[in-house]
Amino acid sequence: MAVKVQRGQTFSEYWEFRRSRRARKLNRSRAGNALLFGLMVICGVFMVLPLVMIVNNALKPPEEIFRFPPQIFVRNPTHENFTDLFVLMSNSWVPFSRYILNTLIISGCGTAGHVLCASLAAYPLTKHRFPGAKLLFSMVILSMMFSWTVTQIPNYMIISALGINNTYLAMILPSWSYGLGLYLMKQFMEQIPDSLIESARLDGAGELGVFWRIIMPNVKPAWLTLAIFQFQVLWSNTGSLFLRDEELKPLQYAMQQIAAGGAARAGAAAAVAFVLAAIPITFFLVCQSSILETMTTSGLKE
Amino acid sequence: MAAEPRGDYTEKLSARIRKGGVSYMMLAPYFALFFFFTVLPVLISMFFSFTTFDMHSLPQFIGWGNYAKLMLEDDLFITALKNTLIFAVVTGPVSYVLCLLFAWIINEFRGFPRALLTLVFYAPSISGQAYLIWNIILTGDRYGYLNGFLMQMDFIQQAIVWMKTEKYVLPVLIVVQLWLSLGTGFLAFIAGLQTIDKSLYEAGAIDGVKNRWQELWFITLPAIKPQLMFGAVMQITQSFAIADVSLNLAGNPSVNNAGSTIVTFLLDHGGIRFEMGYASAIATVLFGLMVGTNKLVQLLLRRVGS
Numbered sequence: 001m002a003v004k005v006q007r008g009q010t011f012s013e014y015w016e017f018r019r020s021r022r023a024r025k026l027n028r029s030r031a032g033n034a035l036l037f038g039l040m041v042i043c044g045v046f047m048v049l050p051l052v053m054i055v056n057n058a059l060k061p062p063e064e065i066f067r068f069p070p071q072i073f074v075r076n077p078t079h080e081n082f083t084d085l086f087v088l089m090s091n092s093w094v095p096f097s098r099y100i101l102n103t104l105i106i107s108g109c110g111t112a113g114h115v116l117c118a119s120l121a122a123y124p125l126t127k128h129r130f131p132g133a134k135l136l137f138s139m140v141i142l143s144m145m146f147s148w149t150v151t152q153i154p155n156y157m158i159i160s161a162l163g164i165n166n167t168y169l170a171m172i173l174p175s176w177s178y179g180l181g182l183y184l185m186k187q188f189m190e191q192i193p194d195s196l197i198e199s200a201r202l203d204g205a206g207e208l209g210v211f212w213r214i215i216m217p218n219v220k221p222a223w224l225t226l227a228i229f230q231f232q233v234l235w236s237n238t239g240s241l242f243l244r245d246e247e248l249k250p251l252q253y254a255m256q257q258i259a260a261g262g263a264a265r266a267g268a269a270a271a272v273a274f275v276l277a278a279i280p281i282t283f284f285l286v287c288q289s290s291i292l293e294t295m296t297t298s299g300l301k302e
Numbered sequence: 303m304a305a306e307p308r309g310d311y312t313e314k315l316s317a318r319i320r321k322g323g324v325s326y327m328m329l330a331p332y333f334a335l336f337f338f339f340t341v342l343p344v345l346i347s348m349f350f351s352f353t354t355f356d357m358h359s360l361p362q363f364i365g366w367g368n369y370a371k372l373m374l375e376d377d378l379f380i381t382a383l384k385n386t387l388i389f390a391v392v393t394g395p396v397s398y399v400l401c402l403l404f405a406w407i408i409n410e411f412r413g414f415p416r417a418l419l420t421l422v423f424y425a426p427s428i429s430g431q432a433y434l435i436w437n438i439i440l441t442g443d444r445y446g447y448l449n450g451f452l453m454q455m456d457f458i459q460q461a462i463v464w465m466k467t468e469k470y471v472l473p474v475l476i477v478v479q480l481w482l483s484l485g486t487g488f489l490a491f492i493a494g495l496q497t498i499d500k501s502l503y504e505a506g507a508i509d510g511v512k513n514r515w516q517e518l519w520f521i522t523l524p525a526i527k528p529q530l531m532f533g534a535v536m537q538i539t540q541s542f543a544i545a546d547v548s549l550n551l552a553g554n555p556s557v558n559n560a561g562s563t564i565v566t567f568l569l570d571h572g573g574i575r576f577e578m579g580y581a582s583a584i585a586t587v588l589f590g591l592m593v594g595t596n597k598l599v600q601l602l603l604r605r606v607g608s
Contacts, residue, residue: 027507027517028410036407040419043404047481048422050435053447057438070450121332130322131315136333143340144535145596147543149565150589151343153572153581154350158338177335180486207324229486236430256431277429281421284428288417295486295493299528300535300600 051277058082058274065266081271088258088268094246096254103251105168107234110175114230115223117176122185123211127197137186141300143179152241159242170242175234181226187297188222189215224287225294232280252276344589350582357576368583379584381559382567385472386542389563390595392476394541397483401533404484405491406518420492427485436478436551440464465552471560478547483540487533494529498522527603534599542592545569564588 052072057065059077089096124130125137148155159170192215200214216223238253255276259269284291313321351368353361372379408419426432439447442463449461464470498521503511506521523530545565548554552561554570564584572581 027503027511027514029513032514036410040404040407043400044419044422047426047484050439050481051425051429051432053439054432054435057435066445068444068450069454070445070447072447117332117335121329124322124325124328128322128325130325131318133325136329139341140336141535142593143336145539146589146592147539149543149545149568150585150592151340151347152568153578153585154343154346155339157346158342162338173335174339177332177339179336179340182332207328211328232428232430252430259434273432273435277425277432280428280430281425284424285421288420291489292420292493292496295489295529296497298490298532299494299526300531301528 054270054273054277057270060267060270062267065270066263081267084265084268085258085271085275088265089254092254094249094254098247099249099251099254102168102248103235106171106237106239106250107231109168110172110234111227111230113172113176114178114181115226118178118181118185118226119216119219119223120211122182122189123215124207125182126186126189127192127194140179140182144183156241165242166244166248168248171234171237171239175230178230178233181230184225184229184294184298185219185222187299188219188294191297192218221290221293224290228283228287228291231283235280236276347582347585347589350579351586353579353582355578355582357578361579364579368580369587371580372583372587378559378562379564379567382562382564383587385560385562386544386564386591388472389476389479389544390538390541390591393479393483393544394538394595397480397541398487398534398537400480401484401488401537402491402530405488405495406522408492409495420489423484424488426481427483427488433478433482433547434550436481440474440551442466465561466557468558468560471552471556475544475548475552475561478551479541479544482547483537485536485540487536490529490533490536491526494526495522498525531600531603534603535596538596538599539592542588542595564591 049072056072056074058081059074059079061076061078061080064071064075092099125133155174156165159165159174164170164173196214196218197210200210205213236252237250238256239248239250240253243249243253255272258265259272261269319326350361352365353363354367355361404419404423408416408423411419441447441449442461442465444450444453444461446461446464448464449458452458453461462470464474502521502525503517506517511517511520543565544563548556548561548563548566549569554562554566556562565588568581568584568588571577571584
């Protein structure tokens with residue numbers, strides 16, 4: 001700033017310049033605003049339209065679902081589809097509460113264990129110095145560079161060999177070691193000042209004590225984020241690869257079975273689509289600020 | 303890590319390992335599982351890719367046989383590979399640029415509009431099976447939204463059976479995939495952009511940055527470089543793994559394999575035919591493609607702003 005003043009500009013000229021820029025934001029032309037805003041609106045409509053259709057379809061009575069020309073917006077909203085869904089749910093062979101319980105167990109244990117394991121490993125990787133730390137972390141980064149489909153077949157063999165096929169554990173245990181969680185946790189922990197840890201050590205806290213009383217409370221946004229990401233993964237998993245018993249299958253599976261019933265169940269299927277999409281979106285809405293706070297530290301430095 | 307002095311390297315390695323006892327204990331639960339469910343599977347997959355394993359007879363070592371068959375004899379694999387590359391080359395960079403572009407525009411907003419726009423763009427990627435709505439949009443008779451709309455506007459006279467017409471399959475799948483692709487990378491960009499020090503922009507304006515495009519290139523992008531690298535990893539991995547969208551919209555097998563990708567091909571051989579050796583070779587090729595592309599793009603991105 002001082003540069004301009006030295007170039008023979010008076011202070012009043014300088015402040016004039018600052019104020020005129022600030023009235024409209026710095027470096028923002030009207031044409032550019034219009035262009036980008038227009039683009040945003042067009043793409044925003046494209047993004048949101050299918051979601052709007054899901055909501056409207058869920059509220060449509062049957063005669064509106066099969067109608068030509070098709071209408072996006074519902075004329076006579078009804079909760080018929082949801083009542084249909086409840087009737088179908090209460091008639092299922094395995095009580096529907098069982099599917100809900102399965103989903104709660106799998107995503108509950110999967111999420112809690114993942115947050116705990118990943119934080120416990122992220123702390124020494126961030127704040128301790130020991131041989132192999134770099135190697136381990138670069139392996140985790142490497143694991144984010146390929147998707148789980150690559151390891152699916154050997155994973156199946158390993159889970160069979162461990163004897164946990166067709167149990168909840170087959171879904172829960174692998175999910176504890178996802179790479180993204182450890183990565184985000186470690187990047188977030190980097191910003192905890194070392195002095196905080198030092199002073200806790202001087203007060204006589206052991207490493208587990210430091211972890212539990214100093215680190216964990218300070219990374220709350222990160223564990224909320226991990227929990228949400230993990231929940232989204234487990235929520236959308238039908239478990240069809242590992243779970244064979246009907247009594248173990250999650251809600252996602254049961255809902256898809258209902259939705260697969262063809263034209264006769266088009267209404268209930270629309271209600272299913274609504275429920276399956278609404279739950280993760282609601283979770284994200286509630287935790288949006290924590291998630292964004294965690295993602296600020298997500299950068300890959302090397 | 304950089305804040306602390308580097309470990310005392312005059313000490314012997316064994317002594318340093320012994321000192322790290324607590325650290326290793328804390329790492330143990332995560333990395334034991336990581337080893338069992340990530341490292342070991344990759345190694346197993348690479349090992350079996352050189353054999354004829356089929357789950358019931360003993361695997362026989364056949365060297366590069368599976369790979370030779372994949373590359374030279376299997377036309378279906380070449381189709382799948384070609385489709386996957388088209389997918390990756392289009393959806394990877396396009397979704398990456400879209401993530402960045404929208405995050406950048408959203409960054410101009412504050413408060414409620416900002417939260418709403420973030421949700422609108424991010425929601426499709428987290429709503430699980432919500433993309434099945436495209437089945438209804440693309441329904442092949444006149445009750446489908448797209449057909450109905452186009453017929454009303456008189457663009458077409460007859461309903462188009464979108465997912466059963468070879469030339470539409472891949473483009474339509476790409477559009478749906480793009481709709482789904484503003485995920486973790488997008489969030490990282492939004493978060494990264496909001497932390498940029500505002501005084502950088504003021505200093506830049508005084509130093510001669512004239513418009514938002516210069517500002518983007520000279521100030522914004524270099525400032526979020528770590529997020530750019532992270533976002534690239536997320537988008538690239540995702541763009542090579544396309545399978546579910548294809549299976550659920552185009553069916554399996556799709557018309558003349560127009561929607562087949564390496565992953566659907568892999569599921570076909572591993573999950574249905576139990577040709578584990580062959581499937582492992584496919585998985586290893588996919589692994590190489592994903593990791594190789596990621597490493598290459600990381601190298602390129604280091605140069606941003608320089």
